[in-house]
Amino acid sequence: MPEESLSRGEQTRTDIIQAAHELFIRQGYHGTSMRQIAKKAGIALGGLYNHFDSKEDVFKEVFLEYHPYREVLPAVLAARGNTIEELLRDTVSRMIAALQDRPKFMNLMFVEVVEFDSIHARELFASMLPQIVGVVQRTLGEGREELRPIPLMMLIRAFFGLVFSYFLTEIIFAEASPPEFREDAIDYLIDIFLHGVLKEPEILEG
Amino acid sequence: MPEESLSRGEQTRTDIIQAAHELFIRQGYHGTSMRQIAKKAGIALGGLYNHFDSKEDVFKEVFLEYHPYREVLPAVLAARGNTIEELLRDTVSRMIAALQDRPKFMNLMFVEVVEFDSIHARELFASMLPQIVGVVQRTLGEGREELRPIPLMMLIRAFFGLVFSYFLTEIIFAEASPPEFREDAIDYLIDIFLHGVLKEPEILEG
DNA sequence: CCTACCGATCGGTAGG
DNA sequence: CCTACCGATCGGTAGG
DSSP, X not given: OOGGGSOHHHHXXXXXXHHHHHHHHXXXXXXXXXXXXXXXXXXXXXXXXXXXXSHHHHHHHHHHHHSTHHHHHHHHHHOOOSSHHHHHHHHHHHHHHHHHTSTTHHHHHHHHHHHSTTHHHHHHHHHHHHHHHHHHHHHHGGGGGGBOSOOHHHHHHHHHHHHHHHHHHHHXXXXXXXXXXXXXXXXXXXXXXXXXXXXXXXXXXX | OOGGGSOHHHHHHHHHHHHHHHHHHHHOSTTSOHHHHHHHHTSOXXXXXXXXXXXXXXHXXXXXXXXXXXXXXXHHHHOOOSSHHHHHHHHHHHHHHHHHTSTTHHHHXXXXXXXXXXXXXXXXXXXXXXXHHHHHHHHHGGGGGGBOSOOHHHHHHHHHHHHHHHHHHHHHHHXXXXXXXXXXXXXXXXXXXXXXXXXXXXXXXX
């Protein structure tokens, strides 16, 4: 949404959430002070409390505003392919590309898991699950027969795991590995995943 | 090592690290105070500084003492199997079982990634990589031919990803999913992984 | 290893 | 939305 369409109050609120997000993913929740957030948002400390009740309230809003669903859903909906394999490959590529622009997106979840014991993450996921299942079912369509007999929930979980593990191992392997081991990393991980869920991944055998 | 073999100073140091670990994985680094650590370790605040130079120094020692390698290495070395498939299955089972006792082991890594920008994690991993590669090569042995042609680093990365993603999705899926979707979760994830890396996973096809 | 203390900073609020 | 302030707590240290 364009900034011009926001009232002054809405614009300030947006600025606060954006500032808080940048600080939370780099310093954690307790490592970020309300004064830092206020300064980055361009207002005085007291002004924060015209928009939010407490620091925790700020975090909740940041968490809802910046969780990766925003990038993930459009990527899944835009994906195309004549076979399940092509479709899954295109979906993962789009998701990775969309999330690549925001490389620290997992940090927000990490902060939530540690400092809030995952309560927001679990609640959010539970509320989104029906929609996720629906999208996955529609996306797979009849092509489901090309897949090995794996429960839908396990497919979803393995798919999440694929994306998670790519970004997580990217963080750790980044410096230690020679470049040639990293460039095609996502292609290899996708290959392994597809080979793992497809009945006959012909293209991969070549 | 038995507690009796520790001098009083060594015992206190161990108590401090253990206390700090429990607090860091639940509250993060900045969310934990030196006073909390001292209280939990049973000494006064000032006493901490006879053993550690600073709070960051405490964290570094905790990180080195409690990273998952301690559980992972014995699990890999103890694994047995007549085929690569049996071997991989046994390895993963042992690793998961060993780490299950310490369900928040990933939190320490999350804290490090967010609040220290992964510097310790990357350094640790880089220093362990040669040993990891050696263990993996010895473990796979000649059975390497049973695997699809995937670079060794990618096998390691996918294997890490399997374990990471299991624990990470367990956190989020836990509440939202009916029990029947979770009980065999690790078996399904291992199946997908094995099917993804093996040339002919005969047992799985049945 | 403890007591007592340092300056700095914390989340939050009153009042305008 | 800001200024000025609250009590509480922070990491760390001096001195014993």
